[in-house]
Each structure stands twice: as C-alpha cells, then as structure tokens.
Amino acid sequence: MEGQYPGGSAPRRRLLNQEELAITSRLGSAVAQMNRSGNFAWGGVLSCNLRIYYERLGTDEAKGQLKLTTLPFDEEGAREIYLAGTPSPFGRGKQTVYDEEYRQAREIKVPHFALSPDPFLQSGLAGLLSRKLDYDSALIFRLNKLNAYGKGGFFKEHQDTSQGVGHIGTLILCLPSPFKGGDLLVRHGGQTTTFDWSDQVCDGEIAWGFLYSDCKHEVLPVEDGFRITLQYDVFVSDCSSDSDSDSDSDSDCAYMYDTRLKTVSSAFHEVIHGPFLPEGGVLAFGLQYEYPIEERYKNTTLGNLEFRLKDIDAVFMKCLKSTGLKWEYFGVFDTWELFEDRQSRSSDCWDGSSSPEWAEDLAKNANAETEHSSDGASTGEDDTPTDSAQSNQQRRKSDPTYRRDLWVSNSIHGVDGQFLESGSLDELDLERKSEIVWITEPYYYNVKNDYHTYGNEYQKETIYAAVAVKVFLPAVGDAIRQPRPTTEPLNKRKRTD
Ligand SMILES: O=C(O)CCC(=O)C(=O)O
Numbered sequence: 462m463e464g465q466y467p468g469g470s471a472p473r474r475r476l477l478n479q480e481e482l483a484i485t486s487r488l489g490s491a492v493a494q495m496n497r498s499g500n501f502a503w504g505g506v507l508s509c510n511l512r513i514y515y516e517r518l519g520t521d522e523a524k525g526q527l528k529l530t531t532l533p534f535d536e537e538g539a540r541e542i543y544l545a546g547t548p549s550p551f552g553r554g555k556q557t558v559y560d561e562e563y564r565q566a567r568e569i570k571v572p573h574f575a576l577s578p579d580p581f582l583q584s585g586l587a588g589l590l591s592r593k594l595d596y597d598s599a600l601i602f603r604l605n606k607l608n609a610y611g612k613g614g615f616f617k618e619h620q621d622t623s624q625g626v627g628h629i630g631t632l633i634l635c636l637p638s639p640f641k642g643g644d645l646l647v648r649h650g651g652q653t654t655t656f657d658w659s660d661q662v663c664d665g666e667i668a669w670g671f672l673y674s675d676c677k678h679e680v681l682p683v684e685d686g687f688r689i690t691l692q693y694d695v696f697v698s699d700c701s702s703d704s705d706s707d708s709d710s711d712s713d714c715a716y717m718y719d720t721r722l723k724t725v726s727s728a729f730h731e732v733i734h735g736p737f738l739p740e741g742g743v744l745a746f747g748l749q750y751e752y753p754i755e756e757r758y759k760n761t762t763l764g765n766l767e768f769r770l771k772d773i774d775a776v777f778m779k780c781l782k783s784t785g786l787k788w789e790y791f792g793v794f795d796t797w798e799l800f801e802d803r804q805s806r807s808s809d810c811w812d813g814s815s816s817p818e819w820a821e822d823l824a825k826n827a828n829a830e831t832e833h834s835s836d837g838a839s840t841g842e843d844d845t846p847t848d849s850a851q852s853n854q855q856r857r858k859s860d861p862t863y864r865r866d867l868w869v870s871n872s873i874h875g876v877d878g879q880f881l882e883s884g885s886l887d888e889l890d891l892e893r894k895s896e897i898v899w900i901t902e903p904y905y906y907n908v909k910n911d912y913h914t915y916g917n918e919y920q921k922e923t924i925y926a927a928v929a930v931k932v933f934l935p936a937v938g939d940a941i942r943q944p945r946p947t948t949e950p951l952n953k954r955k956r957t958d
C-alpha cells in the first residue's frame with residue numbers, strides 16, 4: 462500500500478453540516494453519473510473466411526479423428542462440431558464439476574482445435590479493442606475454447622474464473638450457424654447488456670462481444686439449432702511487478718480524453734476549495750469493478766493495479782490524481798454479507814441458541830468502535846456507550862456519509878467461512894473506520910459468495926478483489942487547499958512596451 466496517513470494517527474470526525482453534505486452529494490452524483498456509462502460490455506460483427514480444424518473427442522470409435530469445416534455452418538456441420546466436443550464442466554471454488562442444472566453445453570479446448578486464419582487477428586479487432594480499452598501496455602488475447610450449445614443448452618450466471626493478475630476481460634465470438642435464442646446477458650452496476658446474436662450471424666458474419674471478466678453473465682437457453690462460440694481471455698501485459706504505484710507519472714500525458722472527467726473534476730474542486738471539512742478528513746470511493754489479486758491471506762500488494770484499471774475506474778483515478786490529493790487503496794468488507802454468508806454456511810451446525818465465537822467477535826468490535834467514535838454534529842465529543850445504538854442510527858440519518866457497517870482493511874483478501882472459523886477479527890484484519898466520509902459506496906465486497914465461487918473453470922492462483930480508495934483531504938492552509946489565483950484575461954494585461 463502506498464503512503465501513510467499524513468500527519469500521524471487518523472482522527473475521528475464530526476458529522477457534516479448541511480452545506481458540506483450538499484458538496485459531498487454533488488461529488489457523489491458526479492462520480493455515480495460517470496459510473497452509469499454502461500461501458501462494461503460492447504460488441505459488433507466482423508467478416509472472415511474461416512476454416513476450423515478440430516479433433517473428435519468423446520468415447521466413440523471416431524475419437525481422435527481430425528475434421529475440417531468451413532463457415533458458415535449448416536445445421537449438419539454445426540451438429541457435428543457439437544458432437545465432437547465433451548460436456549462442459551464449470552468451476553465451483555477449487556473444484557471442476559459437471560452439473561447440467563448449471564451449465565448445459567459442450568466444449569473443445571485448445572489445442573484440440575485450430576483456426577485458419579484466426580478471425581480475431583485477421584479482422585483488425587485486436588487493434589480496435591486496444592484503442593477502445595486504452596491501456597498503456599499491449600493487450601494479449603489468448604484463445605481458450607470453443608463452446609457449443611444444442612437446443613435447450615444454457616450457462617447460468619457466473620463470473621469468469623480469474624486467470625492471473627493481468628486478466629481483465631473475456632472476448633466471445635459467435636460463429637455463423639442457424640439457431641434461435643441463446644442470448645448472452647452481461648450485468649454490471651445494476652445494468653444489463655444483451656447480445657442477441659442469432660440474427661446477426663445469419664448472413665454468414667461473425668458476431669463478437671467483449672466484457673470485463675469480473676462482470677456477471679449468463680447464456681439463456683438456446684431455442685433451436687446449435688450456437689457455437691469461441692472464447693478468448695484478454696490480458697494486460699506488464700502487470701507482473703509487485704510495487705503499487707501512487708506516482709502521477711501518467712497524469713500529465715493525455716492518454717485518455719473523456720468528457721466525464723470534467724464534471725467530476727469540478728465537483729472535486731468544490732470539495733478542495735469550497736466550505737468543506739476545513740479541519741481536513743478522509744473521503745472514500747468504491748471502485749466499480751473487481752480486480753484479480755494473488756490469493757494470499759493478508760495480501761497488501763495489488764500488483765500494479767494502476768496499469769490494469771477498467772473503464773470508469775481508470776477515468777476516476779485519472780481525475781483523482783489530477784487533484785494532487787494523497788490517496789491509497791484499501792479493501793472493503795460488508796458486515797451483513799459476512800453475517801449472512803457465515804449463517805448460511807453454518808446453518809447445519811449452529812442452532813442459534815448461543816452466539817458462536819465469530820458473532821461475539823463482531824459484536825465486541827462493533828461496541829469498542831462505538832465507544833471510541835465521535836458524537837453529534839461538530840462537538841467532537843465521545844459517545845456514552847449506553848445510547849450508542851440509538852445515536853448511531855441518528856447519525857446515519859443525519860449524515861449518510863457516515864457508514865459504520867462497512868469493515869475496511871489495508872490487506873485485501875476474500876473472507877469466507879474458513880477465515881471466520883479461524884477465530885478473532887484481529888486475524889481477519891478488519892476494522893471500522895469512523896472517520897471516513899463515504900462518497901460512493903463500493904459495488905462489490907470481499908466476501909466470497911455464490912457468484913464468486915462459481916466460475917467457468919476451477920479457481921487457480923488469483924481471486925477477484927473488491928477495492929476502494931481513501932483520499933486524504935488536508936486542512937485548509939495546506940498548499941493544496943489555498944485559493945487558486947485567478948488568471949487575468951489576456952486583453953486586460955498591462956502593456957509593457
Ligand atoms: O458462449 C457464450 O456466449 C459465453 C460463454 C461463457 O460465458 C464462458 O465460456 O465462460
């Protein structure tokens with residue numbers, strides 16, 4: 462993690478007044494507006510004369526035979542390639558399972574098939590995606606498998622298994638064959654993008670769709686025919702270094718122009734130069750996507766997250782860096798997800814008659830935190846522990862930026878039953894930070910639940926992590942918070958000749 466809290470230990474804070482709340486709400490809406498861009502998945506069509514060589518898998522006497530097919534598939538050609546595949550498994554945590562309730566499809570994995578030419582390279586799609594995704598380093602596209610769905614075939618909602626720290630996206634190509642249904646639905650931030658490819662491929666073209674691989678997605682049942690897709694994993698190269706960067710090295714270079722920057726920048730300007738927290742404070746923003754990290758307990762390295770930020774997270778961080786404020790990434794954990802997750806896992810063995818150790822730990826820490834926290838607006842005095850719950854509720858009502866039930870940690874790891882069983886919250890490295898002014902809440906939390914454990918493959922060395930950003934606002938008087946000199950218009954300058 463970069464940086465320390467400037468000036469020593471973190472202060473508890475007072476509640477914000479109405480004027481300050483209005484400023485946070487303007488900054489929050491500017492960031493949220495930017496987050497609603499729906500840029501998490503997009504697609505198009507391309508043309509390519511393609512040959513596919515594939516090996517017959519399965520168990521019959523034709524196993525091992527090499528076949529060649531050209532596009533577009535007719536019904537028979539599509540059936541043949543479907544039958545050549547093996548039933549698709551999917552990943553549930555560390556295991557690979559076959560479950561027709563969850564996924565009904567067949568697949569042929571590399572190297573049991575080959576494309577000539579690769580439609581993706583042939584069409585220039587690699588260049589188009591590189592420009593659109595706008596990373597500093599090159600993208601790598603790795604062909605993974607061919608999926609085939611017969612009538613009734615589907616793949617329920619899942620998140621693609623993370624394939625390494627640099628893994629950012631998934632590219633699907635839908636090959637031309639006669640089929641109906643089988644829409645691919647991609648969800649993120651409360652929005653859904655639908656790829657209905659059955660019409661787009663009927664003239665022999667290839668339809669494609671890109672999605673950030675942490676986005677949840679599903680394939681609806683195929684109503685007729687065979688739906689054949691190719692799946693590529695997309696990586697950002699050069700993500701191997703362990704050092705996190707808080708440098709402004711890229712803030713000057715105009716690698717990205719985005720009109721969304723302007724609104725957020727002026728909202729930040731108001732936070733820094735307006736009548737807002739003159740004593741200074743800590744603001745927090747949840748990133749909108751999840752990022753693969755190495756699965757190590759108490760992990761504090763984000764492996765050059767700067768170079769693999771996705772979509773609006775990259776825009777937001779660019780904007781934040783241009784303010785000159787100090788910032789730091791941290792992990793976020795939601796108490797209720799922790800409770801619910803643990804309760805659902807332990808429902809067989811915990812009858813609710815006595816509190817299990819983990820619940821007592823959570824309650825103890827919550828009380829300790831309440832006892833330390835600051836009181837109502839602008840007094841800065843301590844609570845009496847007796848009315849803590851009630852006053853806590855009142856605080857929440859009068860100042861929604863005060864979020865007590867979010868747990869934060871400088872280390873980022875997935876919390877599941879195993880960690881909770883291991884005992885105390887100290888070990889989990891979670892705390893409540895009552896000084897934080899929450900501007901936008903995270904969309905994801907580091908609690909492993911169903912969609913985290915269901916992937917398209919079993920989970921390997923990396924897991925997705927939910928990340929938030931702390932921003933340190935110094936007190937008025939600090940260099941950053943001096944009023945900006947207004948530049949004199951050119952035509953009013955005194956003549957010196
Ligand atoms: O076939 C598709 O459209 C999507 C396949 C998919 O989500 C996967 O293989 O993980």
Ligand SMILES: [Fe+2]
Pocket residue numbers: 619620621678917
């Ligand atoms: Fe998938």
